[in-house]
Amino acid sequence: MDELLPSPGRRSYAPSPDIVKEVPRFRLPGLPRVRPHFPHFLERRNPADPAIFLTLALSVSAAVALGSLYAPAYQVSVDGVALGLVSSRQAVEDAILRVEERASEILGYEYTLVHDMGYDYTLALKEDQIPVSRVETYLFDQIGEVMKTSVLTVNGQMIGAVDDGESLDAMLESIQAPYINENTISSRFVQDLTVTREYTPTTALREIGEMEAILTSNSLEQVDYSVKAGDTFSGIANRHGMTVDQLRELNPDIDINELWVDQTLTISQAVPFLSVETTDRVTYDGAVPFPVEEVLDDTVYQGYTKVRVPGVEGWATYNADVTYVNGVEQERIINSTDVHTEPVTQVVAVGTKPRPKTMATGKFIWPIYGRVTSGYGSRYIFGSYSFHSGIDIAGSYGASIVASDGGKVTFAGTGTGGYWSYGNYVVIDHENGLQTIYAHCSSLCVKAGERVYQGQVIARVGSTGRSTGNHCHFQVKQNGTTVSPWNYLP
Numbered sequence: 445m446d447e448l449l450p451s452p453g454r455r456s457y458a459p460s461p462d463i464v465k466e467v468p469r470f471r472l473p474g475l476p477r478v479r480p481h482f483p484h485f486l487e488r489r490n491p492a493d494p495a496i497f498l499t500l501a502l503s504v505s506a507a508v509a510l511g512s513l514y515a516p517a518y519q520v521s522v523d524g525v526a527l528g529l530v531s532s533r534q535a536v537e538d539a540i541l542r543v544e545e546r547a548s549e550i551l552g553y554e555y556t557l558v559h560d561m562g563y564d565y566t567l568a569l570k571e572d573q574i575p576v577s578r579v580e581t582y583l584f585d586q587i588g589e590v591m592k593t594s595v596l597t598v599n600g601q602m603i604g605a606v607d608d609g610e611s612l613d614a615m616l617e618s619i620q621a622p623y624i625n626e627n628t629i630s631s632r633f634v635q636d637l638t639v640t641r642e643y644t645p646t647t648a649l650r651e652i653g654e655m656e657a658i659l660t661s662n663s664l665e666q667v668d669y670s671v672k673a674g675d676t677f678s679g680i681a682n683r684h685g686m687t688v689d690q691l692r693e694l695n696p697d698i699d700i701n702e703l704w705v706d707q708t709l710t711i712s713q714a715v716p717f718l719s720v721e722t723t724d725r726v727t728y729d730g731a732v733p734f735p736v737e738e739v740l741d742d743t744v745y746q747g748y749t750k751v752r753v754p755g756v757e758g759w760a761t762y763n764a765d766v767t768y769v770n771g772v773e774q775e776r777i778i779n780s781t782d783v784h785t786e787p788v789t790q791v792v793a794v795g796t797k798p799r800p801k802t803m804a805t806g807k808f809i810w811p812i813y814g815r816v817t818s819g820y821g822s823r824y825i826f827g828s829y830s831f832h833s834g835i836d837i838a839g840s841y842g843a844s845i846v847a848s849d850g851g852k853v854t855f856a857g858t859g860t861g862g863y864w865s866y867g868n869y870v871v872i873d874h875e876n877g878l879q880t881i882y883a884h885c886s887s888l889c890v891k892a893g894e895r896v897y898q899g900q901v902i903a904r905v906g907s908t909g910r911s912t913g914n915h916c917h918f919q920v921k922q923n924g925t926t927v928s929p930w931n932y933l934p
């Protein structure tokens with residue numbers, strides 16, 4: 445009987461007993477209906493019953509005879525969608541079981557297909573029938589959720605899913621690889637990365653290369669920049685790959701001609717999507733910093749210090765764990781130190797002697813009080829744009845100009861050469877890195893080499909040199925470079 449039953453995976457046009465049973469035209473009059481699989485039992489229980497045997501034999505032979513041209517078939521439909529003709533309903537039912545079994549295996553739980561299956565009996569040409577495997581494939585394709593993938597998440601943001609978890613691991617390793625050497629004891633991503641095996645919709649699937657492109661991309665982010673001595677607006681823009689206009693756009697409230705040290709600017713900087721943190725365990729020889737001992741000294745002015753015994757660094761072999769982010773050192777933890785040469789302690793005298801009046805206080809006062817008629821930086825004057833190196837403070841002719849801080853007069857006279865436009869002017873070195881200039885004076889009250897105290901009258905307001913009226917041009921230099929007076933004036 446086995447060859448009459450549909451067997452999965454094998455196409456057979458021989459009619460099966462259940463087909464016979466459902467075809468009234470194939471049933472001989474007066475003979476009992478044959479139930480599906482009934483022949484098994486009949487055969488086993490009543491092998492010698494001639495009537496039933498005859499029924500079977502006639503039915504089968506009739507079917508086989510007609511089957512030479514037309515074969516009994518079922519028009520299979522899934523949820524109303526007609527898929528085609530198949531020879532056996534049982535073969536389709538078996539296919540459904542196989543699909544459910546396979547889906548359950550992938551999903552890890554009992555999966556049941558919930559389609560509305562239709563089987564319409566008909567007679568059809570053999571060549572019009574489709575293989576059952578096509579129905580099986582169709583049914584499996586209907587299961588959207590069975591795609592098991594490796595899902596990558598960065599800081600809670602799903603980057604994508606790939607079906608090959610091993611190639612994902614390899615790709616992540618390749619991103620870390622450039623930062624790893626033979627001393628590396630640990631490496632990780634700074635961001636929170638997770639890879640989970642999940643069932644995802646097929647739309648979440650990405651190519652490995654596509655994922656890598658996202659993970660290795662840089663994003664432009666706005667970060668703070670602290671202005672350093674000597675910085676210019678265009679220089680800062682240049683060094684960070686920006687135009688002056690772009691930098692100005694990020695800092696609309698900042699006067700680009702009046703930068704001061706430690707001022708905070710907003711700049712844009714390329715920030716990598718993923719950062720790799722590595723820790724290397726290294727052994728190296730290096731200097732041992734010297735300790736510093738401070739002693740009070742009444743021969744040194746208050747606020748000043750003097751090195752009495754210079755320190756000398758020692759020498760040692762270190763073992764340290766050095767942590768980097770994207771190759772830039774972040775932290776260095778010394779595990780052990782083997783000192784070969786001890787350092788020599790530095791002794792520093794801390795001044796207690798009262799300071800003379802002519803010593804700089806470190807805080808400026810205004811040289812004269814008046815309206816500022818011209819600011820620091822670019823300005824349009826005498827028919828062209830020029831850089832104004834100081835501020836102009838209006839004053840009446842002969843009014844007193846005072847030293848804005850204590851110091852030593854290094855120039856008091858009339859400008860010559862490049863300084864002709866200053867007329868009569870005074871330069872004071874405050875001996876703390878700052879110098880001040882007072883220009884266009886009608887007369888001078890000090891001489892070069894003289895020490896002056898803060899507030900001492902040093903000159904009188906005038907309009908000498910390149911000047912359009914009585915005023916004091918007040919200029920500040922830091923180690924010889926002109927800087928904005930606004931950084932120092934109260």
Ligand SMILES: [Zn+2]
Nearest residue numbers: 834835836917
């Ligand atoms: Zn001026």
